[in-house]
Amino acid sequence: MGRRMFVAVVxxxxxxxxxxxxxEPRAEHPWIAPEQWHITLAFMSDVSASAEDRLVEGLEAAAARRTSMRLQLAGAGAFPDPWAAKVLWVGVRGDVDELGRLARNVRNSAQHAGAxxxxxxxxxxxTVSRLRRVQEQTRWVRVLDTYEGxxxxxxxxxxxxxxxxVGPHGRPRYEIVATAGLG
Structure with missing residues (x-):
C-alpha cells in the first residue's frame, strides 16, 4: 500500500x-487547525514509492505550464449541503478559471505518473471543519459566508x-514532500 497524498495550493x-x-471568537465549533488549511487540486489515496518520483516530475511540468494567480478566500458552503453537513468550507474567488486549469493539469500529470x-x-x-457526524449547519454556513479575506x-x-x-488530537499529519513553482 502506498501513501495518501494530495496536491494543493496553500x-x-x-x-x-x-x-x-x-x-477565533467562534471557538465553540470544531475548526481545523490553520496549518492544515489548503485548496486541494487532486487527491490520490494510494501513491506507490515508484510512482512518487514520476509524480513530482509531472507536477513540476504541470505547474510550469500555468501562471501565478490572484486568489481570495470568501463565501462559504457545506458538503454535501448545509442541512446535512459533514464538511464546512470557505470559498475561493479570483482567478478560479486558471485554478481549474491548474487542477486539470495536475490530475492529468498524476494519472500519467501512475498515481x-x-x-x-x-x-x-x-475546508475549515470536518464534523464527526452529519448535522444541520445552516447557521455556521451563514456566519462563514460573511468572511472576505x-x-x-x-x-x-x-x-x-x-x-x-497520527497528528495532534487524532488529526491527520501533513508533510510537504515537494513544491513546484507556477509559470
Missing amino acids: PPEPVQEDLAAFL TPDGQAFAPHL PSWVADEICLIASELG
Whole structure:
C-alpha cells in the first residue's frame, strides 16, 4: 500500500492568520487547525514509492505550464449541503478559471505518473471543519459566508503526504514532500 497524498495550493501565513482571527471568537465549533488549511487540486489515496518520483516530475511540468494567480478566500458552503453537513468550507474567488486549469493539469500529470487521482469534480474551496457526524449547519454556513479575506498571489503548488490519525488530537499529519513553482 502506498501513501495518501494530495496536491494543493496553500494560502500564505497572512491569509491563514486573517481567517484564524475570524474563526477565533467562534471557538465553540470544531475548526481545523490553520496549518492544515489548503485548496486541494487532486487527491490520490494510494501513491506507490515508484510512482512518487514520476509524480513530482509531472507536477513540476504541470505547474510550469500555468501562471501565478490572484486568489481570495470568501463565501462559504457545506458538503454535501448545509442541512446535512459533514464538511464546512470557505470559498475561493479570483482567478478560479486558471485554478481549474491548474487542477486539470495536475490530475492529468498524476494519472500519467501512475498515481490515480480520485474522480471528484474540482470544486475550489478550503475546508475549515470536518464534523464527526452529519448535522444541520445552516447557521455556521451563514456566519462563514460573511468572511472576505485578503487576496494573495498563488505562485506554487505543494505535494503533501497525509497520515491519518497520527497528528495532534487524532488529526491527520501533513508533510510537504515537494513544491513546484507556477509559470
